[in-house]
Amino acid sequence: MSFDFFNPVKIHFGTDSLKDAGKIAKKYGTHALIVTGKSSMQKSGVLDKLVKILKDEGINSIVFSDITPNPTIDEIDAAAKLAKEKNIDLIIGLGGGSPLDSSKAIAVAAKGNIPVWDYLKIQPKGALPIITIVSTSGTGSEVNRFSVMTNTKTGEKPGFGYECMYPKEAIIDPVIMQSMPKYVTATTGFDVFVHVLEAYTGKISNPIADSYCEKAFALLRESFIAACNEPENIKARSDMAIASALAGLAIDSAGVGIIHALEHPVSGNFPNIAHGAGLAALIIASMELNIKDKTCREKYAKVAHIFGNIKGNKTEEDMAYELIETVKKILSDVGLNAKLKDLGVSEDKLEKISKEAFTTMNFAVLNNPVVLGEKEALELLKDSF
Amino acid sequence: MSFDFFNPVKIHFGTDSLKDAGKIAKKYGTHALIVTGKSSMQKSGVLDKLVKILKDEGINSIVFSDITPNPTIDEIDAAAKLAKEKNIDLIIGLGGGSPLDSSKAIAVAAKGNIPVWDYLKIQPKGALPIITIVSTSGTGSEVNRFSVMTNTKTGEKPGFGYECMYPKEAIIDPVIMQSMPKYVTATTGFDVFVHVLEAYTGKISNPIADSYCEKAFALLRESFIAACNEPENIKARSDMAIASALAGLAIDSAGVGIIHALEHPVSGNFPNIAHGAGLAALIIASMELNIKDKTCREKYAKVAHIFGNIKGNKTEEDMAYELIETVKKILSDVGLNAKLKDLGVSEDKLEKISKEAFTTMNFAVLNNPVVLGEKEALELLKDSF
Numbered sequence: 049m050s051f052d053f054f055n056p057v058k059i060h061f062g063t064d065s066l067k068d069a070g071k072i073a074k075k076y077g078t079h080a081l082i083v084t085g086k087s088s089m090q091k092s093g094v095l096d097k098l099v100k101i102l103k104d105e106g107i108n109s110i111v112f113s114d115i116t117p118n119p120t121i122d123e124i125d126a127a128a129k130l131a132k133e134k135n136i137d138l139i140i141g142l143g144g145g146s147p148l149d150s151s152k153a154i155a156v157a158a159k160g161n162i163p164v165w166d167y168l169k170i171q172p173k174g175a176l177p178i179i180t181i182v183s184t185s186g187t188g189s190e191v192n193r194f195s196v197m198t199n200t201k202t203g204e205k206p207g208f209g210y211e212c213m214y215p216k217e218a219i220i221d222p223v224i225m226q227s228m229p230k231y232v233t234a235t236t237g238f239d240v241f242v243h244v245l246e247a248y249t250g251k252i253s254n255p256i257a258d259s260y261c262e263k264a265f266a267l268l269r270e271s272f273i274a275a276c277n278e279p280e281n282i283k284a285r286s287d288m289a290i291a292s293a294l295a296g297l298a299i300d301s302a303g304v305g306i307i308h309a310l311e312h313p314v315s316g317n318f319p320n321i322a323h324g325a326g327l328a329a330l331i332i333a334s335m336e337l338n339i340k341d342k343t344c345r346e347k348y349a350k351v352a353h354i355f356g357n358i359k360g361n362k363t364e365e366d367m368a369y370e371l372i373e374t375v376k377k378i379l380s381d382v383g384l385n386a387k388l389k390d391l392g393v394s395e396d397k398l399e400k401i402s403k404e405a406f407t408t409m410n411f412a413v414l415n416n417p418v419v420l421g422e423k424e425a426l427e428l429l430k431d432s433f
Numbered sequence: 434m435s436f437d438f439f440n441p442v443k444i445h446f447g448t449d450s451l452k453d454a455g456k457i458a459k460k461y462g463t464h465a466l467i468v469t470g471k472s473s474m475q476k477s478g479v480l481d482k483l484v485k486i487l488k489d490e491g492i493n494s495i496v497f498s499d500i501t502p503n504p505t506i507d508e509i510d511a512a513a514k515l516a517k518e519k520n521i522d523l524i525i526g527l528g529g530g531s532p533l534d535s536s537k538a539i540a541v542a543a544k545g546n547i548p549v550w551d552y553l554k555i556q557p558k559g560a561l562p563i564i565t566i567v568s569t570s571g572t573g574s575e576v577n578r579f580s581v582m583t584n585t586k587t588g589e590k591p592g593f594g595y596e597c598m599y600p601k602e603a604i605i606d607p608v609i610m611q612s613m614p615k616y617v618t619a620t621t622g623f624d625v626f627v628h629v630l631e632a633y634t635g636k637i638s639n640p641i642a643d644s645y646c647e648k649a650f651a652l653l654r655e656s657f658i659a660a661c662n663e664p665e666n667i668k669a670r671s672d673m674a675i676a677s678a679l680a681g682l683a684i685d686s687a688g689v690g691i692i693h694a695l696e697h698p699v700s701g702n703f704p705n706i707a708h709g710a711g712l713a714a715l716i717i718a719s720m721e722l723n724i725k726d727k728t729c730r731e732k733y734a735k736v737a738h739i740f741g742n743i744k745g746n747k748t749e750e751d752m753a754y755e756l757i758e759t760v761k762k763i764l765s766d767v768g769l770n771a772k773l774k775d776l777g778v779s780e781d782k783l784e785k786i787s788k789e790a791f792t793t794m795n796f797a798v799l800n801n802p803v804v805l806g807e808k809e810a811l812e813l814l815k816d817s818f
Contacts, residue, residue: 049671050447053439059641062435071805226681255648256444256682263644290640297641 051254053293055299057191058217059293063282065221069098069140069181070105072217076177077138080109081131081158083151084142086118089183092227098142098181110134112154115143117207118198118319119150124164132214138246141180141214141215144236145187145323146178149195152213165199168208175212181208181219184228185288186236186324188243188296190218198316203400205316206408207308209300220293227314233276234382235324237288241268241378242327243295245335247302248351249344250415257302260294265354267291306405307334309412310429313404314393321391328384329391333431335372337418344417348372388433395433402426436639438686442576443602448667451604454483454525454566455490457602459563462523465494466516466543468536469527471502474568474785477612482604483527483566495519497539499527503590503704503717504535509549513542516561520672526565526600529621530572530708534580537598550584553593560597566604569613570673571621571709573628573681575603583701590701590783592693593791594685605678607670618661619767620671620709626653627712628680630720632687633736634729635800642687645679646771650739652676661767691790691805692719694797695814701741701779706776713769714776718816720757721802729802760811773818780818787811 060068073080080102082095082327089095095111098146102109112127131139131154139158155175157164182190188196193209228236248251248261278284311326321344349367353359357370379385389395402425405413413420420428445453458465465487467480474480480496487494497512516524524543526536539558542549567575574580574805578594613621632638633646654673661671696711723729734752738744742755764770774780787810790798798805805813 050445050450053444053446054442057439059438060435061438061639065435254446255652256645256679259644259648259679263647265641267640271484294641294644 051252051344055191055214055297055300057215059191059220060217061220061290061293063221064180064222064287066097066224067096067101067218067322069179069219070101070107072219073102073107073179074105075139076179078107079134079136080107080138080140081136081154082109082111082140082142083115083127083154084111084113084147085144088227089143091223092182094224095142099161109140115147115150115324116319117146118315119146120198120200121163121165122200122209124150124153124157124197127154128164131158137176137189139176139178141178141273142183144182148182148187148189149197151178151180152193152195152215153197156210157215158428161405164197168206169267172210172212178213178215179217179219180215181221182292183224184232184236185225185285186239188240188292188299190215190220190294191296192300194300196312198319203313203317204404204408205312207312220289222282222289224293225285225289226280226282228279230276230279231277233290234384235322237245237268237272237275238324238328238382238384240264240288240292240295241272242307242331243299243304243352246305246307247295247298249338249417250303250305250346252415252419253302257298260298264291264294264298265351269355272378301413304412305416306413306425306428307331308417309409310401310425312409313401314388316404317397317401318392321393325384325386325391329386329388330428330432331373331375333428336377337420337424337428338416339368339372341417373378388429393433398429398433399426402429436637438639438641440576440685442600444576444605445602446605446675446678447607448608450604451479451482451566451609452486453565454488454604455492458487458492458523458525458564458603459490461564461601463492463685464519464521465523465525466512466519466521466539467494467496467525467527468500468539469496469498469514469771471498472528472732473612474528477609478611479568480527494525494730500532500535502531502707503703504531504699505583506548506550509535509538509542509582512539513549515666516543522561524563526559526563527568529567529569530574533567533572533574534582536563537578537580537600538582538644541595541598544694549582553591554658557597558593563598563600564602564604565600566606567618568609568679569621570670570677571624572609573625573677573684575600576678576681577685579685581697583704588698589789589793590697592697605674607667607674607741610670610674611665611667613664615664616660618664619769620707622653622657622660623647623709623713623769625673625677625680625768626657627692627716628684628689630736631690631692632680632683634723634732634802635688635690636802637800638687642683645683647739649676649679649683650736654733654740658766688800689797689802691722691798691810691813694790694794694801695786695810697794698786701774701789702782702786703777710769710771710776713764714771714773715813715817716760717757720747720760720812722805722809722813723801724753725756726802755788759801773814778818783814784811787814
């Protein structure tokens, strides 16, 4: 066994830790671009609060609030252009996975001279310093280097990440998460589950990432349903926020697998589909495929144990299959039972989607426990349709 | 709950990963000072191998091999002087906790103009880049910012650590550990156990550090005894090397407690005592004290569970007490049953030792689950005598 491990993000977790954003930000710059979505951070008042906190520490900020749920390269390039015009020296991502992912891509594009899409192939020279303030529990983007963006012309939705894209510091304040609607809590929380399931069973899994995964599974078992049903439950919100960070750290080192590889082109081609809903539609068929791999099966059995399934006289294989039943129950409990067609995917796009998994998310395909080609990927999509 | 978390060390784990030392080192400098002890890395041939690996990548190195098991400030200041004279631009720590701790202190002193002891009170301006290559499984020093040094005039043995003291990269090669003698494997391995026990139950424990601790406990259960009894068992050596790193990461964020606070002055005043042997002498009385704290008791019960104690109808308190029995069994299995007097501590020094815990390791005293003053600390030493 051999592995490398690295994550340089300074994490600040705590109730009302948003108040420290000014002190943290001024270590890095005086002219901040706040990258956020169109409405939720405005409605909750968090955006105004952040602008004031920054101002109190002498930081001028301007707001770019055109980030859509599946951020496009046009949005990112527009924000990078604005950052250059305004001599921005610091990017602050505020919100869920979309603005946080975008903040990293913008930080790269604002430092360079080429469209952001080109950085899929060209290593950037650097990035503006990035701070993340996360409002959902799911993305993990707050603590890792990854960014996902959509090319609206082609429907491609690749993930990418370079060392310069690590946020300098991440603020995780569970109070901000209390305003998350139930469906967002469910879909983003399910993203946490799939992150740790895929990192834990992936080919490049390693013991340090495993430690994050095992803890995140325990927190998910304890608090995922409660966070969905009791939005103000700060203990459940905190647990999910920590699980999200642990999962973000885990995938930073151990990657994702076929579920993510297929979901990206699903929501890339159908941008109204929430990422977590797409994952939910794909997970059962993917687990039924991966359970054929012995190492994966052993890990599934361990996860089943963490989720409270009693071993007794059962074989490891029994335990692994029990995990699939556990996952079905979770999907039912949090209301994520929709198949791909229920989500609006059209059948004639399945072949395009299966191909794009290999062209835009091949690192995730390669990390999947079971080796698969386009044919098997298409089968998996059909099973999930 | 609130916590901060940060660790920027690049970890390279793997069989024969020593071979990558040159490629890694040349990112940071061309004139390396290798800091090591007087004999084991010479005898095993690892030192010669490292010098050649560095040379092959164009890095000149000189060796400072005067580091003793409890490194003194004189050794550190002498090495720093040498580093300045030779225009060293990179410090490589090679060996167990002593050379690795020293490499960080030397990196600070070589960059500054005052004796290393003064940095206990004065924040350093920076440090030369540090690379660690660890030969034991215990210290955790390979992946964190801490350094421990002894003032031979006073017997004081404080720990200290600044952000500039993080190693840039850490090479963890379990093959190097196969040459560790049984007693070293036992004492350093027990240090791992105490690191995670104290980080897990400390006042500033947090869920990210907890995830490391839980994984490390599982690896210790699996492989500590085997590593002691079967030196060539590469699986056991790997597990212990990973447990050591996880424990090093855990204490970096969550600190240690009274066992470490008292052990430092023990081996500070009696430099022939191995750190792990001192910890072993102190652990039972310390656990019997800390078990009175409810939160600590709950955590002890969880550790007992990880070590395979079956809950059944037992209360949490029963489970917590079972952990003490488990620890006694481990001590017996690895041959670390000596009390302080068996190790050579003289009774008339107990009062000095208890006082020094508060003057040199107060951060660890403050992190202990149960609040205690000098009187209680002295009682604890007497119980361990």
